Amino acid sequence: MNFTYQHKRISGILSVVPANEKTFLEEMRNYNFPEARSRKLMEVMGYGKHRLVEPGVCVSDLAVFGLQQLFDRGLLVPDEFDALILVTQSPDHFMPTTSSIIQGRLNLKHDLFCMDINQGCAGFLIGLMQAFMLLEQESIRKVILINADVLSRKVSPQDRNSYPLAGDAASITLVERDFNAPIIHSNLKMDGTRNEALIIPAGGFRKPSSPETAVMEDVGDNNFRAQDHLRMDGSSVFNFVQVEVPPLIESLLSTAGTTTEMIDYFICHQPNRFMLQKLADKMKIPHAKMPMNIVENFGNSSGVTIPMALCFNLANELKQRHYQCCLAGFGVGLTWSSMLMQLGHLNFCEIIDYP
Amino acid sequence: MPSLSEILNRIRPEVDFTTAQHFIEDGLLDSFDMVTLVATLDQTFGISIDGVESVPENFQSLQTIETLLQKYGVTL
Numbered sequence: 001m002n003f004t005y006q007h008k009r010i011s012g013i014l015s016v017v018p019a020n021e022k023t024f025l026e027e028m029r030n031y032n033f034p035e036a037r038s039r040k041l042m043e044v045m046g047y048g049k050h051r052l053v054e055p056g057v058c059v060s061d062l063a064v065f066g067l068q069q070l071f072d073r074g075l076l077v078p079d080e081f082d083a084l085i086l087v088t089q090s091p092d093h094f095m096p097t098t099s100s101i102i103q104g105r106l107n108l109k110h111d112l113f114c115m116d117i118n119q120g121c122a123g124f125l126i127g128l129m130q131a132f133m134l135l136e137q138e139s140i141r142k143v144i145l146i147n148a149d150v151l152s153r154k155v156s157p158q159d160r161n162s163y164p165l166a167g168d169a170a171s172i173t174l175v176e177r178d179f180n181a182p183i184i185h186s187n188l189k190m191d192g193t194r195n196e197a198l199i200i201p202a203g204g205f206r207k208p209s210s211p212e213t214a215v216m217e218d219v220g221d222n223n224f225r226a227q228d229h230l231r232m233d234g235s236s237v238f239n240f241v242q243v244e245v246p247p248l249i250e251s252l253l254s255t256a257g258t259t260t261e262m263i264d265y266f267i268c269h270q271p272n273r274f275m276l277q278k279l280a281d282k283m284k285i286p287h288a289k290m291p292m293n294i295v296e297n298f299g300n301s302s303g304v305t306i307p308m309a310l311c312f313n314l315a316n317e318l319k320q321r322h323y324q325c326c327l328a329g330f331g332v333g334l335t336w337s338s339m340l341m342q343l344g345h346l347n348f349c350e351i352i353d354y355p
Numbered sequence: 356m357p358s359l360s361e362i363l364n365r366i367r368p369e370v371d372f373t374t375a376q377h378f379i380e381d382g383l384l385d386s387f388d389m390v391t392l393v394a395t396l397d398q399t400f401g402i403s404i405d406g407v408e409s410v411p412e413n414f415q416s417l418q419t420i421e422t423l424l425q426k427y428g429v430t431l
Binding site for chain 1: 366367385386387388390391394402405406407408409411419
């Protein structure tokens with residue numbers, strides 16, 4: 001499915017990460033593996049440091065902290081945005097929407113369109129698409145897109161498949177009209193038949209949490225987790241990305257009448273270094289054009305990794321001039337999406353610590 | 356240039372890969388070992404094994420790995 005958007009731009013991005021930082025080396029003893037094998041894997045996958053919330057910290061805490069920082073520093077005026085979109089898979093509650101909680105905690109105006117979207121690794125692009133559509137309404141002048149997740153709270157610390165990669169974070173992206181902005185192209189695909197490749201089996205209405213769903217089980221390869229924990233079929237997800245994402249991006253570039261060489265940066269979701277290297281090699285994209293360093297520095301924070309990659313790698317560049325960027329998100333759903341847009345002259349682009 | 360079994364033994368020193376036939380099915384290599392092996396083969400032979408070929412079928416035995424490497428012009 002292809003989309004185009006006109007007269008829209010991103011004017012600022014702020015990423016918020018918990019100050020609490022853990023390293024793979026200090027957590028290695030949690031996994032029942034020989035140290036030499038873990039160290040080798042650390043090099044290949046890019047396990048390094050990751051940022052994790054302290055117990056009790058929720059998505060709205062990260063979002064409210066970030067927004068308040070922007071208000072206090074005069075980078076954002078509360079009454080100037082008319083919609084607040086939150087993309088998360090770890091809401092504060094089943095109900096109400098966490099976007100409403102954020103609105104209430106910051107005492108934002110009542111004329112504010114608040115909505116939550118349940119999406120993960122493609123959530124930055126899906127949130128942008130929603131923001132662009134809202135900006136077609138005259139009454140919506142600017143949209144705040146928040147991507148935030150605290151999924152480390154749902155990952156077993158004894159699951160070497162997932163825990164070393166887990167990261168918590170939020171990003172706040174300001175989206176607005178710009179009649180000088182070039183056309184934005186995007187595409188999106190979904191395949192719900194593969195929904196179990198990334199799933200938290202228990203804790204919803206289908207299988208409510210219970211003492212049974214909290215029991216830690218040996219799930220093979222010396223990993224232990226409960227049904228309340230996130231389960232990732234790593235091989236299936238890896239294969240999905242390698243098979244589906246390259247043709248998606250090639251189709252996007254073809255539709256837009258451009259080529260890989262014309263793109264300044266490919267900013268992809270950051271599952272792990274190995275997966276991104278394979279993706280870049282398959283598409284013949286120079287590694288320098290595709291940052292792969294978010295997992296090793298912050299962990300995989302689901303829909304936040306694309307804005308985080310922009311803030312971590314290109315903050316100064318994106319404040320000074322424009323770049324042609326291809327964004328790509330892929331994961332839970334399964335969902336895969338790409339977007340071609342000009343990014344630059346941002347009013348803010350940085351990463352801050354949540355106390 | 357190290358032999359294939361030497362490369363494998365750097366990942367799993369305790370296994371005799373020269374006599375084993377079903378590396379994945381018999382649990383001699385898990386999915387993360389496979390990732391490590393692909394990265395090591397890439398580095399050792401200056402190739403980049405396609406992600407879609409990083410599947411268990413290609414890592415079942417010394418012979419299947421050699422067949423895979425031959426596709427990238429590597430002969431052992």
